[in-house]
Amino acid sequence: MNLTLRVWRQKDRHNAGRIVEYPATNIIPDMSFLEMLDVVNEGLIARGEEPIAFDSDCREGICGTCSLVINGLAHGGQRGTTVCQLHMRHFRDGETITIEPWRAKSFPVLRDLVTDRSAFDRIIEAGGFVSVNTGGCPDGNAIPIPKTEAEQAMDAAACIGCGACVAACKNASAMLFVSAKVSHLAHLPQGRAERDRRALAMVAQMDQEGFGSCTVTGSCEAVCPKEISLDFIAKMNREYGKAVLKGESAHAEAGG
Ligand code: SF4
Ligand code: FES
Numbered sequence: 001m002n003l004t005l006r007v008w009r010q011k012d013r014h015n016a017g018r019i020v021e022y023p024a025t026n027i028i029p030d031m032s033f034l035e036m037l038d039v040v041n042e043g044l045i046a047r048g049e050e051p052i053a054f055d056s057d058c059r060e061g062i063c064g065t066c067s068l069v070i071n072g073l074a075h076g077g078q079r080g081t082t083v084c085q086l087h088m089r090h091f092r093d094g095e096t097i098t099i100e101p102w103r104a105k106s107f108p109v110l111r112d113l114v115t116d117r118s119a120f121d122r123i124i125e126a127g128g129f130v131s132v133n134t135g136g137c138p139d140g141n142a143i144p145i146p147k148t149e150a151e152q153a154m155d156a157a158a159c160i161g162c163g164a165c166v167a168a169c170k171n172a173s174a175m176l177f178v179s180a181k182v183s184h185l186a187h188l189p190q191g192r193a194e195r196d197r198r199a200l201a202m203v204a205q206m207d208q209e210g211f212g213s214c215t216v217t218g219s220c221e222a223v224c225p226k227e228i229s230l231d232f233i234a235k236m237n238r239e240y241g242k243a244v245l246k247g248e249s250a251h252a253e254a255g256g
Helices: 033-046 118-127 147-157 164-168 175-186 195-208 219-223 231-253
Strands: 003-009 018-024 096-100 109-111
Touching: 018 033, 118 175, 118 195, 147 175, 164 175, 164 219, 175 195, 175 219, 175 231, 195 231
Parallel strands: 003 096
Antiparallel strands: 003 018
């Protein structure tokens, strides 16, 4: 396959970026999108030019590091697929492909297609963990967990923290990510002890990081490579609302 790439090049967050055109020639259809970029970069390096910077790690769809907007769609628009698992056979020979980084104020561009997603780390640091003492490793089934609860927790835990939900949202909202992390722990007995503090702290950090509000457009769910459901946003809203009400009643009881 021979393709034309239109790639966002940007030296750093302080310099303006621009689209630059590159040919991608002799691409094998079974290559992944990132392998195709590797081939283009080998050519750039051989010519003494600066390679295109992009993020990747596992290249198996499990780490959440890869993050490209391809032809306007986060992860390229193949349902339930990260860009590292997207293959060139989904494109046409001779096609022109536009490649951009995640676009969100809270994910500033570091270089070319690489963005700073540490805002997600800070949201997790605010409450996305269990700090109560849960004891040693219990025997299997020693803590009975209803199957539906376990399945919901597993579905939420599938979130790989890639940030595509933010990139696809016109408000740059992080609600799908945060709701997955809040719901994952709220569905398990070990996570329930801290559920109120967790929901309040993670939502407060999300707001502090400058992510936008959710207006339920569903674009996040449509691009999510792990098909995290919008239902988790409703679950998080319930968790948050209950935590606020409990805090207000405790305040009233204390005579505040
Ligand atoms: S909810 Fe989906 S799109 Fe958002 S960070 Fe998690 S895996 Fe990525
Ligand atoms: S590189 Fe790990 S999910 Fe794509």
